[in-house]
Amino acid sequence: MGKVFFDMAVSLDGYVAGDDRGPNNPLGNGGTNLHLWMYKQKAFFNSLGMEGGELDDGDGDLIRGVFARTGAYIMGKRMFEEGEANWPEDLYKTDVYVLTHEKRDPWVQKGTTRFYFENGGPNIALQKAKQSAGNKDVRIQGGAETIQQFLNAGLVDECIVHYAPTILGSGIRLFDKLDKGIYDIAIDKVMESNLTTHIVYKFKNK
């Protein structure tokens, strides 16, 4: 049975994106500073179907591992709309469930990426995503509000947080408006790197 997880980079002050975020500035002001470790990695550019990066080390293994374990994605409507304009075709290579009130036919891309527009809320989306994922895991892709929704619904099993040594000052916080007392949380793994610290946390419903 697959797990439900998310994987996000945060600034020292806990932001996943800076101010003035939008389709032309998807990470907001200063947001690229969160991902400097990733932009060094060949695996990252490879996942976009591009050449680039200078390193292929443990951080690259981590990037490949997250893609490999993910059998389906769930994302919020805003993330989808901001991404739609920017993503290369067939980025996700599996089923992606977009939480939205909009009724829209599935968007079948070249390759194996299929976007399904789900009007039934997080639980129904998760049920379908788990079916798509089979033995693999379901990644709650984002944005922050969607992750908060799944956290507060007690639906998350694990997360990977990349702690970037940068201050954004304002923007969108990852861990915000959370209910306490839902989970027992344990540190599963800490991976050091130059430009970030990766920490894997396990969540168990109390």
Add this chain to the structure above:
Amino acid sequence: MGKVFFDMAVSLDGYVAGDDRGPNNPLGNGGTNLHLWMYKQKAFFNSLGMEGGELDDGDGDLIRGVFARTGAYIMGKRMFEEGEANWPEDLYKTDVYVLTHEKRDPWVQKGTTRFYFENGGPNIALQKAKQSAGNKDVRIQGGAETIQQFLNAGLVDECIVHYAPTILGSGIRLFDKLDKGIYDIAIDKVMESNLTTHIVYKFKNK
């Protein structure tokens, strides 16, 4: 020349204290969950002049190290007022500068702890604390607002953050209302532990 640093534990959602904080509940609701790693350590109880704790390992070395490097403390008025009722005599064992508008004679405790009530603001307090500290470091003890004040004034050289795997949901955030663009920040050291992850960051003014 000594450094200026702070050392704080934060929840997954970035809080240093929960709600309903006050002299009778100095860490706020759920706040003790931030420090579970510390309560295991003999070095922690020893620093309070008490018996207690079950372990003496790398986390204990860290606690002893922070005490040993600190030649003077600076703290906000609220932290002092909340602590005054709870701290054992001679806890700090050196000079402590309390930022306050109140005029008050130094409080000379048994042993070597001296509280000075400083009306001149952070820069003056820091000047005096550096003089007290000599070759040792100055610790900005807290609370969060005082640390933010020193961060935004470009006065911090280093911090140790203990990332506790717990959600507080609300309370007082450590990294809040910060100005971006003041520092280049680098990861200096990551220390794994069961109940927290210690990360040391170095701050360099841009």
